[in-house]
Amino acid sequence: MTDKLIQRAVDLISIPSETPFGENINEKFEYCEQALDxxxxxxxxxxxxxQRMVFDGGHPKWPYAVPNLYAEIEIGNYKESDPFLVYMGHIDVVPVGNTSQWKYNPFDASICNGFIYGRGATDMKTSVTTFITSVEQAIKDKTLEGKNLKIGFIITGDEEWAAINGSKKVLEFMKNNDKIPTAFIVGEPSSPDYLKDYIKVGRRGSLIGSLTVTGIQGHRAYKELYSNPNRPLNFALNLLNSIQWNDGNEYLPNTDFEIVALDAGSENATAIIPSQAKATWGIRYTDKTSAEELEVTLNNALNDIPDYLKSHPDYKIYKEFKENNKIKLVCNLSTASIPYFSVPNKLAYSAKKAMQSVLNHTPIFDSSGGTTDARFVHSFYPNADIIELGVPEKGGIVDGNIPTSYGTQGGMHQVNESVAIQDIYDLAKIYQKTIEIYAKEN
Structure with a gap:
């Protein structure tokens, strides 16, 4: 199986299947189709x-067509009361950026010093080919004999961008056709450094927005000529930064607010007060709240000023701007990514036992990191188990030797993206053993 694992990873990485969006959209679509072929x-x-399916439309900004693949295999005498395990993955990749910074051709996978290099090596073409090959091997080895199980595959051509017409639409197709999975494995990178460390059981959602204050531009030395938006903006951000949530659990961090960027004045002159000051902010939130509820919380914080802040020298300025509608909060609800949390259950513990067996190490259940397509599952199958399990995010470490560029190159979405070949071998064994354990009786 080892040669097949590596060859298939190399083959898939070498297909330049960028998300079919933006420039050369038709060409990108065809490459995604080629990868699915x-x-x-x-x-x-x-x-x-x-079954191949193409979906488009459904969003005013991102109506572009997305190719998808759904497949299923029945093991033994499968019936609806038996386990139905679905793997979710994607073959679209992010752009490579400046190719002159790459040591290796990003779309001609190279093998060097125990790694495979190429765009999608980490995120997440290797995981896709590894899971499929592990199922193939389990059938060949007859390790699933005597077990009744269905294994499904959702492979989409759009996870990296809008994700409007990808996995979500395939899940909808499954639901409409009375396909009821009991569990999902999402093959996203799941540990920062070592494959053995984590199994994801959740991800926080993401809400992005802005806070804009409009003033009057003028000469710094003449107070009668300007109305400075920076001071009320600073006061408002203090209000938002003071919000505390306590809605996490031992696996899922609390909701939190962070300022992402500040923009106040672009004249490059120290004697000019700008007419506008703007902050871009981001919230990562748990499954205990929603984007709409967060919008209410932020507005309440801007309107209900604590007594201790009313003695702040900028309070009167802030109040004046607020009363004159010069402070605008925008929450980008249409682009918010929903969270999910799956209480560790049969699938999570099956994977944990598999990793203990293969790697002689006990992984931790974790919910850190960015959003993935796993967030769509519970909208259709609220009782399904979900885990995320794939190769390390930073490209992996071979025999304890950390590459010199580790952390700055070689990881997901980075230049010289890579995956350690040993991690591919180990992941294949983990996938196969997870399926075997999950297929057993409770």
Whole structure:
């Protein structure tokens, strides 16, 4: 299986399947189709039932067409009361950026010093080919004999950008066709450094927005000529930064607010007070709240000033700007990514046992990191188990030797993106053993 694992990873990475959005959209779409063709041929050879589907529209900003692949394999005498495990992955990748910074051709996968280099090596083409190959091997080894199980595959061409017409639409298709999975494995990178460390069981949602204060531009030395927006903006940000949430758990961090960027004056002259000051902010939030509830919370914080802040020298200025509608809060609700949390259950503990067996190490259940397509699952299947398990985010470490550029190159979305070959071998064993344990009786 080892040669097949590496060759398939190399083949898929070498297809330049950037998300089919922006420039050269038709060409990108065709490359995504080509990547799905490659995987569908493998799945058909495994006697899987496959279905291709293209979705478009559904959003005023991002209506572009997205190719998707759904497949399923029944093991034994499967019936609806038996386990139905679905793998979710994507073959679209982010742009490579400045190719002159790459040591290796990003779309001609290279093997060097125990790593495979190329765009998508970490996120997440290697995981896709590894899971499919591990299922193939389990069937060949007959390790699932005597077990009744269905294994499904959702492979999309759009996870990296809008994710409007990808996994979410395939899940909707499954729901409408009375397909009821019991659990999902999402093959996203799941540990920062070592494969053995974590299994994801949740991710916080993301809400982005802005706070804009409008004043009057004027000469710094003449107070009668300007109305400075920076001071009320600073006061407002203090109000928002003071909000505290206590809605996390042992696996999922609390909701939190952070300022992402500040923009106040671009004249490059110290004697000019700007007419506008703007802050871009971001909230990562748990499954205990929603983007709409957060919008209410932020507005309440801007309106209900604590008594201790009313003695602040900028309070009167802030109050004047607020009363004159010069302070505008915007929450980008249409682009918010929802959170999810899956209480560790049968699938999570199956993966944990598999990792203990393969790596002789006990992983930790974790919910850190950015959003993934796993967030869509509970909208359709609220009782399904979900885990995320894939190669390390930073590209991996071989034999304890940390690459000189580790952390700045080689990781997901970075220049010279890479994956350690040993992690591919280990992940294949983990996937196969997880399926075998999960397929057993409770």
């Amino acid at each position: 490659y995987l569908e041929d493998i799945l058909k050879a495994m006697n899987a039932k496959t």
